[in-house]
Amino acid sequence: MIPSTFAYAAPETLHDAMSILAANADETKIMAGGQSLIPLLKLRLAGPAVVMDISRLADLRGIEETPSGFRIGALVTHERLINDGAVTRRWSIVEDAGEDLADPLVRNLGTFGGSLAHADPAGDWPAVALATDVVVHVQSLRGAREIPIEDFFTYLFTADLADDEILTHVDLPKPAPGTVTAYVKIAHPASGYAVAAAGVRLTIDAGGTCRAARVALTGVATTPLRAAEAERALEGAVIDDAAVRRAVECAADGIDVMGDTYAPVDYRRHLIGVVTGRAIQRALGRRP
Ligand SMILES: Cc1cc2nc3c(=O)[nH]c(=O)nc-3n(C[C@H](O)[C@H](O)[C@H](O)COP(=O)(O)OP(=O)(O)OC[C@H]3O[C@@H](n4cnc5c(N)ncnc54)[C@H](O)[C@@H]3O)c2cc1C
Structure with a gap:
């Protein structure tokens, strides 16, 4: 589809860009790379009076x-x-x-x-x-x-x-000493977007105890979010197979998991455990 008519602005400085927004904030849409905005304009899911291209900043x-x-x-x-x-x-x-x-x-x-x-x-x-x-x-x-x-x-x-x-x-x-990280995505075969994906950061001391854990998920709920229960299962634990298993088992707990025609809620809950486990293992494989 063709977008509805809009005015185009391409400020050269941050101050000019902020001034354009200050004058007309609720009718102006910022465009950076346009890779999400342009599809929205074409589908007429967005119809701003002004598109402000910030790529010259x-x-x-x-x-x-x-x-x-x-x-x-x-x-x-x-x-x-x-x-x-x-x-x-x-x-x-x-x-x-x-x-x-x-x-x-x-x-x-x-x-x-x-x-x-x-x-x-x-x-x-x-x-x-x-x-x-x-x-x-x-x-x-x-x-x-x-x-x-x-x-x-x-x-x-x-x-x-x-x-x-x-x-x-x-x-x-900067990551703290002893930190390893990884990201694992199960991508939708058509769009490439995450059906479920996990980003993991583990800070592990010389004795093998996890001092800090982050498990972040995307594709599974209304927002990208942290898997608080999985983090709790990892932090303070000696990182062995049992600790990883506990984190995987509780990774979806407390999350209002989204379902759709491609991945119903139960399947996505299962995938949360799968991507969490794979991301933890991938990160652990990077320990020196
Ligand atoms: C075919 C296709 C496949 C894709 N696959 C993936 C994928 O696998 N994984 C993935 O993560 N993404 C994917 N994307 C999305 C892509 O990563 C977009 O580039 C990204 O989501 C938006 O970045 P952009 O610079 O293009 O933003 P734009 O499209 O320019 O803007 C997006 C939104 O953010 C606002 N915005 C942009 N920059 C700023 C700023 N600096 N300050 C305030 N507001 C701002 C805009 O007003 C707009 O509302 C895909 C997109 C396409 C078209």
């Missing part, structure tokens, strides 16, 4: 190493992030997620920030972000805010972002 495009980790600009494309050796050397989970994320066209146009802002309940980066405890930075003419990722996804395709706010960058921390 150079300040939002870099990956910078900082004393505490990495500052990842919102406009960093999937392809750029997946191939950033400094990031993937520390966070294998980023490379894993890239193995199966969309197609080359989408990977070269779609952005990390767009993926988080879009809050797709089956998006890959949201689960990676939850597993790595990123902090999201947003800005408007009213000021700047920092949002811990666990508070960011509020509902189906909804994030904690006001209409006049731009997601500028994300802080990805």
